[in-house]
Amino acid sequence: MFRIRVAWLCRAISLSLAVCTPLLAQSSAAVSGCVEDSTRAAIPGAMVILTSSDRPARFQAQTDEKGCFSLGNVRFxxxxxxILAEAFSPFEKDLVVEDAVRLDTVVLEIRPVRDTVLVTATRTPTSSVALGSSVDVIDRAQINASEIRTTADLLRNIGSLTVLRTGNAGGITTIFLRGGESDYTKIxxxxxxxxxxxxxxxxxxxxTDNIDRIEIVRGPQSAVFGSDAITGVVQVFTRPGASSPEAEYSIEGGNFGTFQQRAALRGSWKKFDAANTFSRLDTDNIGRNNDYRNASYFGNFGFTPDSRRVLRATLLHVSTRAGAPGVNAPGFTSFGPNDHTQRLERAGGLTYRALVGSHLTQHLAYRLYDHDYAYFSAFGPSYVAHTRHRAEYHGDVAFLAAGTFSYGIDFDRENATVANKRRSRDDTGYYVQHQVEAWKRLDITAGVRVEDNTAFGTSTSPRLAISFRLRPDTRLRFSAGKGIKEPNFIENFSENRFFLGNPDLLAERSRSWEAGIEQSLWRDRITADLTWFDNRFRNLIELVRQPDGSSRYQNIGRTLARGLELRTRARVRQISFQSNYTYLDGHIQQSNQASFPFRSGDPLLRRPRHSADFTVAWSEPKWKAYWSSRFIGRRADSDFFTFRMPGFLTSNPGYTASDASFTYEFLRRISAFVRIENIFDRDYQEVLGYQALGRGVAVGTRVRLGGEK
Structure with missing residues (x-):
C-alpha cells in the first residue's frame, strides 16, 4: 500500500513539474539591449537597473565590452x-514585460547643461540632480574644443576655484577652492x-590629451575621502580604450620656443581594451634659465570577462625639468639665476569591480603614488621624496525602497624622506553612507567616516546633503559637513631649527555648509545656479617663535571663508556657454603672527574677493571655435623678500585675460588648429614677483587613423 502511494506521489510531482514549468517560463522573460554614445561607439560598464512598479523586485546588470546587457527571469x-554611465545623461524608460523584450539601441547623450552622472561625489554613480553639493564636470568635448594644453588651465574656468602659477609654464601651480588653503583639496x-x-x-x-573628463565637487568631502578633502575633491579620469582601434599624432609649435608632440594608441580586442598616450613639451618661456621640459606617459587598460565583472589598471609617468630663476617681474630681484628643478611622478592603480546578484556591487583596489623632487641651487641640492601605498574596499547595497547603502575601508601607508631620514605613518578610514530618494522629489545623502591616523589619532567626519526638486525645473540644495587634513611630513618631522617639526600636531579641521537654488529654463537648455557657502577652518598649523630663537609648528590658527557663487550654463544647438562669478569674504580670525599677511584680521593670501569668467564653444562637423575670458580681482599678496622695506607691497592688482582657439578639419581625419593665449597681451602677475607670459600663439596639426568617425 505504501509503495503504491509513493508511486502515485512521484507521478503527481512529475505531472505538476511538467505542467508548471512551461507556465513559469511563460510568466517570465528576458530584457536585453545595447548601449551606445552619439558616435555609435559602445559604452561598456554602464549600470542597468530594472525596478518593478507592481511588486518589490529589482534586477541589475552592467553592459559588457560590446555595450550589451541581458536581464533574465524577469516576471511579467x-x-x-x-541606465547610468559616467559622464552621460541618465536614461529612463517605462517598460511593460509581457514577453521577451529586445530594446532598440539605447543612445546616451553627452552631458547636457543640467544632468550628468558623477562618481566622485559619493564614490558611486549618481545623477547630479540628486546631489546636495555643488559640482562641475569638464568633458572630452570641452577639452577638444578648447585645445588647452594643461589640466591647470582647464580648471581656470571653474567657479570659486583660483589657479595660481609662479610665472611661466612649468612654474609651481596650485589651486584654492572656496577660500581654503592650497592643500585643502583632494586630488x-x-x-x-x-x-x-x-x-x-x-x-x-x-x-590634457589623456583626459576623458574632470569632476569637481565643492564642500567638505572627508566623510567619504578622508584627509585633505576639506574644501572639495578634483578627480581626473583618463581616457579608456576605444571600441575601434585608433591612432593619433599631433605636433605644434609657437613663440617662446615652444614645441610639443603627442601620440596616442587606443583600441579594444575581444574582452580587452587599452589606451596609451605619450607627450613631450619643450619651451623656453621668457628670460634666462626659465626653460621647461616635460615628458609624460599615461596608460589605461581594461578587462571585462563578462557583464558582471570589470578589471581596470592605470599607469602614469611624468618627468620634468624646469629652470628656476626666482622672481622675474620688473622691479624684483632674483636670488637664483642658475637654479633648476627635476621632478619625477609615477603612479599605478588596479581596480576590480563585481556585481554580486542584483543588489550588491563590490570594489577592490590598490593604488601606488611615488614622487621625487630635487632642487639644485648654489647652496647644493635638496631633495623631497614621498610614496603612498593605498588599499581600498568599497561596497554598495541597493535596496528596493531604501536607496543605496555604501560602506568601505581605506588603508594608506605613507613614506617620506625628511632630513635624510625615512619616515612613515599609517592612516585607516572606515566609512558608511546612505542615499535615499523619497516621492521622486527628495534625495538625501548622509555619511560618516572615522579616521585612525598614527600622526593625529582618531577623528570623525560626518556629512549630510539634501536635494529637493521643488518643481521639474527648480531644485533646492543644502549640504553640511566636517573636513580634516593631516599635517605634512615637514610639519611633523623637520629637524631644521627654523621650522622644527612637531609630532604632536592635531589635524586641521573645518566646519562648512552651503545652500543653493538651481533654475532651469527653455527645456533645460539654460541653467542658473546660486549658492551661498560658509567655511570655518581651525587648528591651522603655523610656525611659532620659541624662547631660544627657533621656530616650531603648532596648531593655533583660525580662518573664515564665506561667499556667493553664481553659475550659468547654456547649450543651444552647437553652441555652449558658461559663466561664473564668485564673491569671497575671507580673513584670518586667530593667529600669533605680528606681520602681514598672517596677522589676525588680514585678508586671506592670494584669494581674490571678486572673480569671474565666461567661455563660449561652437562645434560644427568640420570646425570648432572656443573663447574664454577671466577676471581676477585685487587680492592680498607679498613676495616675502621686500616686506621689511618701507612701502612694501601688500596686494596684487586685478587683471583680465582672454584665450581662444580654432580647429578645422581640412581633410578627412586631418585637422589643423591655432591657439592664442593672453590675446590682448595683458601685463600681470598671478603670484607677486612672477611675470606671466605675454601673448602666446601656437599652430599645429593632428592626424587620426581608425576609430569611430
Missing part, C-alpha cells in the same frame, strides 16, 4: 528601466590620491 509586469587621478601626504599638489605638469 510593469517596470522602470534606468585624484583615476582614484589614485596624488597629493603629498597632508600637502599640496603641483598641477603644472599634467597634459
Amino acid at each position: 509586469g510593469k517596470y522602470q528601466l534606468r 585624484l587621478i583615476d582614484g589614485i590620491p596624488v597629493n603629498q601626504p597632508g600637502g599640496v599638489y603641483d598641477f603644472a605638469h599634467i597634459p
